[in-house]
Structure formats: structure tokens, C-alpha cells
Amino acid sequence: MVSNITTPSQGVSSLHQSLRYFPGKGQSKFCYELPATNGTTYLVRTTFRYGIYDGGSILKPTSFQLQIDTSNVALIKPDNSSIWESVIEVTMSAVAPQIYVCLAPTNPGTDVPFINAIELRELGPLMYPKARQGYMMITRYRYNFGSDHDLRHPDDKYDRLWRKYPRSNAPLSRLVSAPRGQNVAVETPYSRDEAPAAVMNTALTWPVNFIFPFNVTGGRNYVVLLWFAEMELTAQVQSRVFEVGIDENWQAPAIDILNVTKRIMYEAYEWGYGSIALSGTSTIAFRATTGSLLGPILNAMEVYEVSDPVQPRTDMQDVAAINAIKLYWPNLKTWTGDPCLALPYDWTSCSVDTDPRITMLKLDGYNLTGSIPTTTILKLPELTVLSLGNNSLNESVVPDLSALKQLQQLHLQNNNFSGVFPAWVTNLPNLQELFVEGNNFTGYVPQSLFNKTKYKFTYTPSDRLCTGSSPGNCTTTLGTPPVMPASSSMSSSTKMAIIIGTATGVLGLMLIGLIVCLWRCKRKLLHYSNSVSSRQLLKADPEAAFASSAKSQTMAYSFKEVKEATNNFQIQISEGSFGPVYKGKLSDGREVAVKRCRPCNKQGAIEFFDEVQTLARIHHRNLAALIGFCKDAQEQILLYEYLSNSDLWTHLHGDSGKHLPWSTRLSIALDVASAIEYLHTDCNPSIIHRDVQPRNILLTRNMTAKLVDFAFAKFTSEQDPTLQVYSVDVKGTAGYLDPEYAVSHHLSDKSDVYSFGVVLLELISGQEPIDKTASDRNPLLIEWTRPLLAEDDIKAVVDPSLGDKYNEDCMWKVAELGMMCVEPRPFNRPTMAEVVQELREAITLEGIAHPSLMTPLSPRSAQSSGPL
Structure with a gap:
């Protein structure tokens, strides 16, 4: 329904003076289909402005989801204010000839979705590559610095909305602009x-x-884009060089605009972060470098939230069949959008495959008339339920649907079907329910329908129906339910045949059970001794190889099993460079951490197989164990053991405020050092962790530390050659990242040593590596610690919560070790083997027990995974 806003505000676009709303139908979603070109990048802008269109009759504010294609984009919850407005922008790549924009009421039949405007703008072919990597980019803001008004088309040919940045939020700033008649060149390299x-x-x-x-x-990843242009002539003589830092991380290369543009003025230069994790308190800062005579400059800025990976649409053949059904039965024409995602139609159910398939048509009571569109329904081969009851369908012969071999339930009751009973139902091998009552069938009803166990068969008794051993021997009318011959009247030969048949059946079932058991054991216990043949198979048929290869304790799981284990990826527990991590529970009860690879990080089948081989060979008591993997046409997933006692960061800095005693901290340090040493020296090829930090140190119930994400570097490739991007998310975490990387753009085993040194100082002090609240001291943990140790003031460094419950010689040894690890030059840092030895000596000084000190340590004993 269409309505005008009752209290239009001055300055509101005429485009937003009316709206369409969808009251009272109880439908799960209402969708628009926007024409698009597959592979093209678009900006989709939706506007919601309540404007009291209903006269204020909505006493309880409505609530509904905005869905674009297969993704939930935003929850819309207007208040009763006449000026309430929400504008949601999404940048995305079309994956089909149409883009779906859907409104899904939180409570169908009660909540009333509405929308004022949908705008679709085609973008340039090279713009916003993140949208072409399988993600949606949701605009958080787009600022124009220096202007006193908002801009869009015709100033922006792509009709992006650039909001003016309030000068009140920019104290001490100075406005600069291009001279009259001079435009900044924007179509530049x-x-x-x-x-x-x-x-x-x-x-x-x-x-x-x-x-x-x-x-x-x-807790989300963001794309941050910045634009600069040199417009002050003094910059040609004086220098303007400045740095950009997020959350006080200044490791990105300094920016010299004229150096980039080859000394040409008035040329746009775009710089940014292709993907970076931000917190609710994250900040961005700009500072002039030493020697720069001019301060930082900023023309424009865009910030986009990066969605979860976009889920593929429903199978194209199934969608075509559903569209044909909607055309055939006009009662269904109001249903648009994807039939499965993000919410299914009320009358469809779908599989949890990578490309969902239609498994149920539940069309009872939809006032359907005419005949069954047999040809179309047969194009849904994965149907398990076809429910057409309580309609006005009429056919003299029910068409043969026996090609639907997966069908388990067929409901045709209470229609106007007539003619011969559909005996072809006996050719449906998986059929468990057949409801045909309330029709006018005649003729032969197969006797087997009455003999099946756990089978529901309902019909209307009629003298025009009969059953028997065959259509030619239809001796029993079905005016009343049939009475089968009593077993006492059977001949001895018949009884013997039944006994032999039963025994044969039991033996057959036992044999099948034995085969299944052997197969499942083989699936669990196959070792990597067959990896050579598996690689050969990969080269010929990668998907077949993954389907047939289960490695050692590392099992191959189907995508369906993974979705069931995670309840359709419901609980996300973290986000890494590999992709999001979800909590799951396997069918055998084991809890797992499920890492789902982002589309842009996916490798070829052979490379992923090699990675799984490498990870499955890694066994160390202080490394999270790989449980399994999933590889199909669209997905690359790793399953790790799940540890429920949270991570080291939570125990040191979390709201729960758990104070770890020094003995536990020291033991955790040796656990982590041992794990890193194993990765560096005992793995072939060796592995550089690249992100050693407390959030990647998980703890068991008895406080044994396990390092995670020890191979994520091999799965990560987010650098974008078309944009000068420095991505902290890819190369470690701010405060723990080796400063040598800013110079060499290369990470080594000594980079892990540096990160571990920061963790050691964090365990000693209880301080985070960057203290954003520090105003009277150096906010960097390393630089705060250095002078205190130089003054022999170890007590000023130690976490006050530890009191005096530590051995001071041990504490000094660990503190000095930490400072050695964070030496600026990598060659001055110790190896991880030397770090482990030093920590063992420290533990001896402290007088505590540790598993690595119980027996002589060797690569073999380091790999054994004893009880935790």
C-alpha cells in the first residue's frame, strides 16, 4: 500500500514524501527485484522515513530487517517521531541479473515494514574491489572536509552522498581550497x-x-579510505609529510603527497586500509613528521563496515522452477526475492548446502486451482516434501511424480482429484507419508501401501477402491479398511518362505552395518600415507579428492555437517585474517572452533590440501589441534579444538578482572614460548606465526596455554595493488608488530620473538602494549618499562595485583629477557630456543613445576599431546 507522509519537513526530498508499506499479510518478507548486470558493482541506497504516515497509530514501534540479496544488512526500528529517518547504503557486486531488496518483519502479521525510496547506482569497474571479493560494504559515513554543504549528483556522477564534516569537530583546523577555475584532477593513477x-x-x-x-x-572489519590533494603553493617550497595512525599505531609509511604525484599540484591521491578491525573506541590520528614545515591535510574520508561473506544464492535451476510455479499459480505472485535466503518463503524449505536447494513445497491451503504443473515440479529433484492439500486442485489423472526419488511426504488430501488411484507412488523409494483422503479416486490401491512399517497412509474409504495381490486380482474393496489374511491360515511353505526371507534380511542388515562401521573407522583412522595418491587425484579432480580423503585424526566434513555443527554459523566467537571463527558442536559431542575462509583469501584446491596436510602433522601440547576440514566448490573451512576458558587478554584485562598469580603467568609464558619454538624449529617447512598476542593465547581449564592462528599467514592475502594500503589486520596486531616491518615489509622468526617479548612485559606489568588513557607517562609499554629497569626499579614495573608474591631474581630474569626480545634490531634478539631455555631457568628460580621440566625435552616429547 502507498501512503504520503503526513508531516513533511522542510528540505525533505520529494522522493521521500511518500512511502510504501506492507500491513497485516503475515508474510515472512516483501521483496523488490532491481535489474542488474552480473559482475557489475553497484551502490544500493534505501531510505526509511516514518513521517507519521499512519497518523501515529503505531503505538509500539515496528521492527523489520533490511535484506539485500542473501544478507541481513540492518535492523530498522523507527520511533514515532515525524523526523525519524534512516538511510542505508550498500556497495556490492551483482551475482545475477537482479538484486533483491527485501523487508522482513520481525513479527510477521504484527510488524509493518515500509520504505520510502530505493536507489540503484552503477559504479566504475575498478571501484571498491572489496565488494568484488564476496563482501558487502555498508556505508558508515562519507565525509567532505572543508565544505559547508552536502554533495551528491550532479557533483558526483555516481551519486554518492558526501556529508559536510562539522568544523566544530575540527578545532584549530584551517580551510584550504583550489583557486577559482582550478579543479583537482580526480581521474588519476x-x-x-x-x-x-x-x-x-x-x-x-x-x-x-x-x-x-x-x-x-x-568487533567488525572496516574499509577506511582517505583522499588528499596538495593545494597550497607553499608546499612546493616547504615540506608537508605526515603519518596516519589508528589506535596509536604509527607503523604505516609516512605520506608525502607531492612525492606521490611527481610534484604535480591539484591531483587526487587515495590512501587507506583495505581491511582493519576496529573497536568501539578506535580513533584515527594524523601527525606531521619531524622536519615537516606544514601540518597534515585531509580532503575526504569514507568508512565502510565489511559484511560477513555473502552466501551464494539458491540453485539457479531451483529458482527457475519456483518462478515458473509462481507464474502458474497467481496466488503466489506476491512472493519475490530468493526463495531460501536470507529467509525462505513461507511455503518453501531449503537445504543447508553451499548453494541451497529447495527441499519442501508446503502449499496447503493456498487456494490453488487447476492441475499440478508436473514438468516444473519435476525440476526440483531434491524435494523431500510436496504438500498440496486443502486446495481446489482437480485432475482426472494425477500426473506421475515418481522421478522425485528423494520424496518422503506427499500430501494431496482434500482436493478434487479423480480417476485412477496414483499407483506410481510405490516407485518412490523413500516415501513415508501419503495423504490422499478427501478426493474421488477409483481403482487399484497397491497392497504394499498397507504392509509398510512406520508408514502413514490415509485415504477415504470407498467401494470404488480395491486392493489385492495385483491390479488383475483386486479382490478386496476399500469401503472399510482392509483385513489382511491371518498368519494362522498360512501354509507351511509360506511360513518357511517368510522365515527364510526374514533371516536373509537380518543377515543382510548385519552385513550392511559391518560395512558402514568399517567405512566410518577407515574415515577416522586413514593416515597421510596416501597423500601422494591424493595429490595426484587433486590434479585430476580436486573435489573428488577432498571427498575421498580423510587424514589421520583430521576428518573431512561436508559443508552440511559444518552448518549443522554451527547451527548455520550462529555464534561467532572471533574474527581473524583468515575469516570469521564460529563455535560449533560435532555430532559426537565435541566442541570445535570453526574457521571459515573469506572468499578473497581462498586458495586453489591443491594449495588448500597442502595446507591441511601441513597443519594435520603439527602436534604440540601448546598448539590448538586441527580436528577437521571442509572443502567444496565454494568453501574452505578448518575445524580446531575449542577451548572454553577464554584467552589470556580476558584474564589480564577483561571486565571479569581475574588476577593471575605470577606462577601461572610464568607457566603460560613457557607454554607459549615452547609452541613458537616448535613452529620455528621442528616444523618442515617452518612456520612464522606473525600474530603472537594475548587474544591468540587460549587457556584450558587447568590454565595450560595453547597458541592459535599459527598458520593464518598462509591463508592471508589482502594487499590491494590498485590502492596504496597499509593493513594492520593482515600483518599482525598494533603494539605487537615488529617495527622492522615498517622498513623492510618482511616478517621473520625474529618478528615472533619481538611479539613474544611484548607479551612477556604484559605478563609482568599487567599493562597493555599501548595505553590510550596515559597522560603523564609514555603510552608505549616498551618505552615506559625501559627507563624504570635502567633505574633498577623492578617493583614499579610489576603488576600491583601481584603484591610481593614472586621471586625477585626470577622477575628480573624474565624482565630482562623481555627487553632482549624487543630489541629494535632483529639480530640482537635471542632465538626462541634461547628464550625457552631462559624461561626454564626462571621457573626453576621461582620453584614451580612445569610439564616441560618433568622429562628431558626433545622434539618428540614436545609433540606428544598428553592430558591437559
């Missing part, structure tokens, strides 16, 4: 996403530095 000239012609500059909060939802 340095500006892939083409910020418009009207935006680039103005900027703000600061004397030395400035900082402002992102104001985003924490």
Missing part, C-alpha cells in the same frame, strides 16, 4: 575510487596533528 572534484577542491589542514574517533560498532 593515484585515485581508484574517484572522489569527485567538488569534494577534492576543499580540504582542512591542521598545524601539527589532529585526532578524532571512528564512532563505529566494535
Whole structure:
């Protein structure tokens, strides 16, 4: 239904003065189909403005989900204010000739979705590559610095909405702009996403530095894009070089605009972060470098939230069949969008495969008339339920649907079917329910329908129906339920035949059970001795190889099993460079951490197989064990053991405030050091962890530490050659990342040593590596610790919660070891083998027991995984 807003506000676009709303139908979703070109990148903008269109009759605010294609994008919850408005923008790549925009009421039949406008804008072929990597980019804001008004089309040919950045939020800033008649060139090799000239012609500059909060939802990944253009002639003589830092991480290379543009003024330069994890308190800061005579400058900025990987649409053949059914039965024409995702139609159910398949048509009571569209329904080969009861269907002969071999339930009751009973139902091998009552069938009903166990068969008794041993021997009418011959009247030969048949059946079942048992044992216990033949099979048929290869304790799981284990990826417990991590529970009761690879990180089948081989050979008591993997056409997934006692960061800094005693901290340090040493020296090829930090140190119930994400580097490739991007998310975590990387862009085993040294100092002090609240001391843990140790003031460094419950000689030894690990030059740092030896000596000084000190340590004993 269409309604006008009753209290339009001044300045509201005419496009938003009316809306369409969807009351009272009880439908799970209402969708629009926007024409698109497959593979093209689009901006989809939706506007919701309540405007009291219903006269304020909504006493309880409505609530509904905005869904685009197969993804939930935003929850819309308007208040009763006439000025309430929400504009949601998504940048995405079309995967079909149409884009679905759907509104799904939280409570169908009660909540009333509405929408004012949908705008679709085609973007350039090279713009926003993240959207072409299997993600949606949800606009959080797009700022124009230096302008006093918002801009969109015609200033921006792509109709992006650029909001003015409030000068009140930029104290000490100075406005600079291009001279009259001079536009900043935006179609340059340095500006892939083409910020418009009207935006680039103005900027703000600061004397030395400035900082402002992102104001985003924490725990997500974001794309952050920045635009600069040099417009001050003094910059040709004086230098303008500045750094950009997120959360006080200043390891990105300094920015010299004129150096990039080859000394050409008025040229746009785009710079940014291709994917970075932000918290709710994250900030971005700009500061002039030493020697720079001019302060930082900023023309424009975009911030996008990165969605979860976009799930593929329903199988194309199934969608075509559903569309044909909707055309055939006009009662269903109001249903649009994907029949399975993000919510299925009320009358469909779907599989949990990578490409969902239609498994149920539940069309009872939809006022359907005419005949069954047999040809179309037969194009849904995965149907397990076909329910057409309580309609007005009429056919003299029910068409043969026996080609639907997966069908388990066929409901045809209470229609106007007539003619011969559909005896072809006996050719459905999996059929368990057959409801045909309330029709006018005649003729032969196969006797086997009455003999099956655990089989539901309902019909209307009629003298025109009969049963018997064959259609030619239809001796029993079905005016009343049939009475089968009593067993006492059987001949001895018949009884013997039944006994022999029964015995044969039992033996057959036992044989089948034995085969299944052997197969399942083989699936669990096959070792990597067959890896050579598996690789040969991979080269010929990768998917077949994965289907047939289960490695040692590492099992191959289907995508369906993984979705069932995670309840359709319901509980996300973390996010890494490999992709999101979900909690799951296997059918045998084991809890697992499920790592689902982002589309942009996927490897070829052979490379992924090699990775699984490598990971499955890694066994160490302080490394999380690989339980299994999943590989199909669309997915690459790893399953690890799940540890429920949280991570080291939570125990050191979390809200629960658990204070770890020094003995436990020391034991954790040796656990982690032993794991890293194993990765460096005992694995072939050796593995550089690249992200040693407390969030990647998980703890068992008895506080044994296990390092996770020890191979994520091999799965990560997020650098974008079309944009100068420095991505902290890819190369470690701020505060723990080797500063040598900023110079060499190379990580080595000594980079892990540096990160571990920071963790050691964190265990000693209880301080995070960067203290954003510090105002009277150096916020960097390393630089705060160094002078205190130089003054022999170890007590000023130690976490106050430890009191005096530690051996001071041990504490000094560990503190000095930590400072050795964070030496600026890698060759001055110890190896992890030397670190492990030093920590063993420290534990001896402290007088505590540790499993690695019980027996002589060797590569073999390090790999054994004893009880935790």
C-alpha cells in the first residue's frame, strides 16, 4: 500500500514524501527485484522515513530487517517521531541479473515494514574491489572536509552522498581550497575510487596533528579510505609529510603527497586500509613528521563496515522452477526475492548446502486451482516434501511424480482429484507419508501401501477402491479398511518362505552395518600415507579428492555437517585474517572452533590440501589441534579444538578482572614460548606465526596455554595493488608488530620473538602494549618499562595485583629477557630456543613445576599431546 507522509519537513526530498508499506499479510518478507548486470558493482541506497504516515497509530514501534540479496544488512526500528529517518547504503557486486531488496518483519502479521525510496547506482569497474571479493560494504559515513554543504549528483556522477564534516569537530583546523577555475584532477593513477572534484577542491589542514574517533560498532572489519590533494603553493617550497595512525599505531609509511604525484599540484591521491578491525573506541590520528614545515591535510574520508561473506544464492535451476510455479499459480505472485535466503518463503524449505536447494513445497491451503504443473515440479529433484492439500486442485489423472526419488511426504488430501488411484507412488523409494483422503479416486490401491512399517497412509474409504495381490486380482474393496489374511491360515511353505526371507534380511542388515562401521573407522583412522595418491587425484579432480580423503585424526566434513555443527554459523566467537571463527558442536559431542575462509583469501584446491596436510602433522601440547576440514566448490573451512576458558587478554584485562598469580603467568609464558619454538624449529617447512598476542593465547581449564592462528599467514592475502594500503589486520596486531616491518615489509622468526617479548612485559606489568588513557607517562609499554629497569626499579614495573608474591631474581630474569626480545634490531634478539631455555631457568628460580621440566625435552616429547 502507498501512503504520503503526513508531516513533511522542510528540505525533505520529494522522493521521500511518500512511502510504501506492507500491513497485516503475515508474510515472512516483501521483496523488490532491481535489474542488474552480473559482475557489475553497484551502490544500493534505501531510505526509511516514518513521517507519521499512519497518523501515529503505531503505538509500539515496528521492527523489520533490511535484506539485500542473501544478507541481513540492518535492523530498522523507527520511533514515532515525524523526523525519524534512516538511510542505508550498500556497495556490492551483482551475482545475477537482479538484486533483491527485501523487508522482513520481525513479527510477521504484527510488524509493518515500509520504505520510502530505493536507489540503484552503477559504479566504475575498478571501484571498491572489496565488494568484488564476496563482501558487502555498508556505508558508515562519507565525509567532505572543508565544505559547508552536502554533495551528491550532479557533483558526483555516481551519486554518492558526501556529508559536510562539522568544523566544530575540527578545532584549530584551517580551510584550504583550489583557486577559482582550478579543479583537482580526480581521474588519476593515484585515485581508484574517484572522489569527485567538488569534494577534492576543499580540504582542512591542521598545524601539527589532529585526532578524532571512528564512532563505529566494535568487533567488525572496516574499509577506511582517505583522499588528499596538495593545494597550497607553499608546499612546493616547504615540506608537508605526515603519518596516519589508528589506535596509536604509527607503523604505516609516512605520506608525502607531492612525492606521490611527481610534484604535480591539484591531483587526487587515495590512501587507506583495505581491511582493519576496529573497536568501539578506535580513533584515527594524523601527525606531521619531524622536519615537516606544514601540518597534515585531509580532503575526504569514507568508512565502510565489511559484511560477513555473502552466501551464494539458491540453485539457479531451483529458482527457475519456483518462478515458473509462481507464474502458474497467481496466488503466489506476491512472493519475490530468493526463495531460501536470507529467509525462505513461507511455503518453501531449503537445504543447508553451499548453494541451497529447495527441499519442501508446503502449499496447503493456498487456494490453488487447476492441475499440478508436473514438468516444473519435476525440476526440483531434491524435494523431500510436496504438500498440496486443502486446495481446489482437480485432475482426472494425477500426473506421475515418481522421478522425485528423494520424496518422503506427499500430501494431496482434500482436493478434487479423480480417476485412477496414483499407483506410481510405490516407485518412490523413500516415501513415508501419503495423504490422499478427501478426493474421488477409483481403482487399484497397491497392497504394499498397507504392509509398510512406520508408514502413514490415509485415504477415504470407498467401494470404488480395491486392493489385492495385483491390479488383475483386486479382490478386496476399500469401503472399510482392509483385513489382511491371518498368519494362522498360512501354509507351511509360506511360513518357511517368510522365515527364510526374514533371516536373509537380518543377515543382510548385519552385513550392511559391518560395512558402514568399517567405512566410518577407515574415515577416522586413514593416515597421510596416501597423500601422494591424493595429490595426484587433486590434479585430476580436486573435489573428488577432498571427498575421498580423510587424514589421520583430521576428518573431512561436508559443508552440511559444518552448518549443522554451527547451527548455520550462529555464534561467532572471533574474527581473524583468515575469516570469521564460529563455535560449533560435532555430532559426537565435541566442541570445535570453526574457521571459515573469506572468499578473497581462498586458495586453489591443491594449495588448500597442502595446507591441511601441513597443519594435520603439527602436534604440540601448546598448539590448538586441527580436528577437521571442509572443502567444496565454494568453501574452505578448518575445524580446531575449542577451548572454553577464554584467552589470556580476558584474564589480564577483561571486565571479569581475574588476577593471575605470577606462577601461572610464568607457566603460560613457557607454554607459549615452547609452541613458537616448535613452529620455528621442528616444523618442515617452518612456520612464522606473525600474530603472537594475548587474544591468540587460549587457556584450558587447568590454565595450560595453547597458541592459535599459527598458520593464518598462509591463508592471508589482502594487499590491494590498485590502492596504496597499509593493513594492520593482515600483518599482525598494533603494539605487537615488529617495527622492522615498517622498513623492510618482511616478517621473520625474529618478528615472533619481538611479539613474544611484548607479551612477556604484559605478563609482568599487567599493562597493555599501548595505553590510550596515559597522560603523564609514555603510552608505549616498551618505552615506559625501559627507563624504570635502567633505574633498577623492578617493583614499579610489576603488576600491583601481584603484591610481593614472586621471586625477585626470577622477575628480573624474565624482565630482562623481555627487553632482549624487543630489541629494535632483529639480530640482537635471542632465538626462541634461547628464550625457552631462559624461561626454564626462571621457573626453576621461582620453584614451580612445569610439564616441560618433568622429562628431558626433545622434539618428540614436545609433540606428544598428553592430558591437559
